[in-house]
Amino acid sequence: MRRLLDVLYRAFPIRNCYIKLEDGTIIKKGLGIQTISESDYHNMIDDMILFLKGETKTLERKLAKQIEYFSSKLMYEDSARVRDQIKAITSFKRGQRKLEADFTNRDVIGVESKDNHHVVVILRIREGRILSREKISVDTNDSMAEIFRSIIINFYMNAAYIPNNIYLSEFPTELEELKEWLSEKNNRKVAFKVPKRGVKRKELRLAGRNAKLLLNEWMLNLEKRKDYIPKLLSELQDILSLSKPPRLIEAFDISHLGGTDTVASMVVFKDGKPYKSGYRKYNINVNQIDDFESMREVVLRRYTRQLDEGNPLPDLILIDGGKGQLSSAKLSLDKLKLDLPIVALAKRLEELFIPGDTESLRIPKSSPALNLLKQLRDEAHRFAITFQRSKRTKRMLSK
Numbered sequence: 001m002r003r004l005l006d007v008l009y010r011a012f013p014i015r016n017c018y019i020k021l022e023d024g025t026i027i028k029k030g031l032g033i034q035t036i037s038e039s040d041y042h043n044m045i046d047d048m049i050l051f052l053k054g055e056t057k058t059l060e061r062k063l064a065k066q067i068e069y070f071s072s073k074l075m076y077e078d079s080a081r082v083r084d085q086i087k088a089i090t091s092f093k094r095g096q097r098k099l100e101a102d103f104t105n106r107d108v109i110g111v112e113s114k115d116n117h118h119v120v121v122i123l124r125i126r127e128g129r130i131l132s133r134e135k136i137s138v139d140t141n142d143s144m145a146e147i148f149r150s151i152i153i154n155f156y157m158n159a160a161y162i163p164n165n166i167y168l169s170e171f172p173t174e175l176e177e178l179k180e181w182l183s184e185k186n187n188r189k190v191a192f193k194v195p196k197r198g199v200k201r202k203e204l205r206l207a208g209r210n211a212k213l214l215l216n217e218w219m220l221n222l223e224k225r226k227d228y229i230p231k232l233l234s235e236l237q238d239i240l241s242l243s244k245p246p247r248l249i250e251a252f253d254i255s256h257l258g259g260t261d262t263v264a265s266m267v268v269f270k271d272g273k274p275y276k277s278g279y280r281k282y283n284i285n286v287n288q289i290d291d292f293e294s295m296r297e298v299v300l301r302r303y304t305r306q307l308d309e310g311n312p313l314p315d316l317i318l319i320d321g322g323k324g325q326l327s328s329a330k331l332s333l334d335k336l337k338l339d340l341p342i343v344a345l346a347k348r349l350e351e352l353f354i355p356g357d358t359e360s361l362r363i364p365k366s367s368p369a370l371n372l373l374k375q376l377r378d379e380a381h382r383f384a385i386t387f388q389r390s391k392r393t394k395r396m397l398s399k
Contacts, residue, residue: 011088012048047085053161055105056089057127063089108200109148109168110207112215116141117222119215120151121207124163135214148172152182162186167193167200169208230272236316236369239361240354242341246316247271250302251376252329253320254284254294255384261392262286264298265384268314269376281387292328295319300332307336319344320377323353330355345377 008014050059063082070079108123122134136151149172156162162182171192172178182190195201233245240246249269256262268278282301284294299317306313317333317340319325326344333340344353350370351360363370 007088007091008048008051011051011085012044014044014048049160051089053126055126056129060086060089104165105163106165106167106200107163108203108207109151109166110204110209110211111144111147111169112208112211113144114215114219117215117218118147119211119218120147121211121214122151122155123203123207123210125203133210135211137214137218143173144170145173149174149178152178156182156185159185162190164188165191165193167195167204169204170194232368232372233272235367236372239363239367239369240316240341240343242316244315246314246341248312248314249316249318249376250278250314251318251320251380252295252298252302253377253380253384254291254298254325255381255388256284256289256294257388257392261388262294263384263388263391264294265380265387266298266302267376267380267383269372272372274379279383281383283391291321292324295321295325296328296332299329300335303333303336303338303340307338313338313340315341317342318373318376318380320347320380322346322351326353326355343373345373347377350374 047059047062050056050062063086066082067079067086070076070082105126108125109120110123111118111120113119116139118138118140120136120138122136124131124134134155136155138147138151140147142150148168148170152166152172162185164186166182171194175192179190179192193200195204233247236242237245247270251267251269253265254262255265262284264282264284266280266282268275270278280302282298284297286294286297303313305311317329319329319342321344323344326342329342329344333342342355345351346353346360349360350363350365352363352370352373353360
C-alpha cells in the first residue's frame with residue numbers, strides 16, 4: 001500500500017495538501033507553486049485510474065505520445081515531468097511478480113480451510129503481472145460453494161473494475177445469477193472458470209499457497225490468544241484465591257421502577273473484554289419489590305438452562321449488590337449443586353463480599369482487578385437500566 005501511494009504521488013501529483021496564500025489563492029503542495037488547467041488535471045486523474053486498474057501498457061503508450069508532442073514543441077519541462085511519471089510506473093512494475101505470457105486481465109481466487117476457519121486470497125492479475133493480493137478471513141460452517149458466493153458478492157459489490165474472467169477452485173452457488181449481476185455491472189460478459197491444468201491452474205495453486213500461509217498465521221495467533229492470560233486476571237485470581245484465572249466472568253444486576261417492570265441483566269466478559277453476543281436480559285416474575293428474590297430467580301434460570309444445554313459455566317460470577325443479593329444467588333447455585341466462585345460488589349464503598357465471610361474484602365482503589373469488577377458491574381447495570389426503560393416505554397405506549 002505504501003509503495004503504491006508513493007508511486008501515485010510521484011507519477012500523478014494530485015492534490016493532497018492545500019496552502020492558502022495571503023491574497024486568498026489556494027495552491028497545492030504536491031503540484032508545487034504552479035498552475036494546471038482543469039482539463040489537464042482531469043486527464044491526470046484518468047491516467048491514475050488506468051494505473052490503478054493495472055492497465056500500465058495502455059498508460060505507458062499514452063505517456064510516450066505526450067513526450068513526443070512536448071519534445072516536438074520544445075516543451076522540455078513538461079517532457080521531463082512525463083518522463084518521471086514513466087520512470088515511477090516502471091519502478092513499481094519491477095516489484096510485481098511477472099507471470100507467464102498471458103496478458104488477459106483476470107482474478108484468481110484461492111482458499112485454504114481448517115475446521116470452520118477459512119482464508120480466501122484473490123490475486124488481481126493485470127497485463128501479465130500480479131497487481132495485488134487481497135485477503136478475506138471467514139469463520140463459518142457453510143459449504144465452500146456458499147463461501148465463494150458470499151466472497152464474490154462482498155468483494156465485487158463496490159469494485160471499480162471487474163475482469164472478464166474469474167478463476168476459482170469450484171463454482172459458487174447461484175452461479176447464473178452471479179454471472180448476470182457481474183456482467184451487468186461490468187457492461188460486458190463475466191465468466192467463472194475452474195481451471196484443471198496449465199497456467200491458470202498454477203495461478204490457482206499460487207493463490208492457495210498464499211491462503212495457506214495466511215491461514216497458518218491466523219491459527220497461530222488464535223493459539224497465542226487462547227494461551228494468553230491478561231495480568232489483571234492473574235491478579236484477580238490471587239485476590240479471590242481462585243483455582244484458575246477467571247477468563248469467563250458473568251455479572252448480574254436487577255432493575256425496576258417502584259417495583260414495576262422488574263428486569264434482570266447478565267453481561268459476559270471473556271479475557272477481561274466484553275463479549276456482547278453472550279449478554280442476556282430477563283423479565284422477572286416477582287410481583288413486589290424484592291431484589292433478593294429477583295436475584296435468586298435469575299441465577300437459577302440462567303444456570304438451569306446452562307446445565308440442561310451443556311453450555312460452558314463461568315470461572316467467576318459477579319453480583320451487583322451486597323451480602324443479601326450474594327446470599328440469594330448462592331442459594332440458587334446450591335440448589336443446582338454448583339460449586340462456582342461467586343462474589344458481590346456493593347456500590348456505596350466498592351466493598352467486595354465473598355460467601356461465608358462476614359467482613360468485606362478490601363481491595364486498593366487503584367487495583368486493576370477491582371477496576372475490572374467495577375467495569376463488569378457498571379456494564380450489567382447499564383444493560384439492565386436500558387432494558388427496563390425499554391420495557392416501561394412499551395407498556396406505557398400500549399395503554
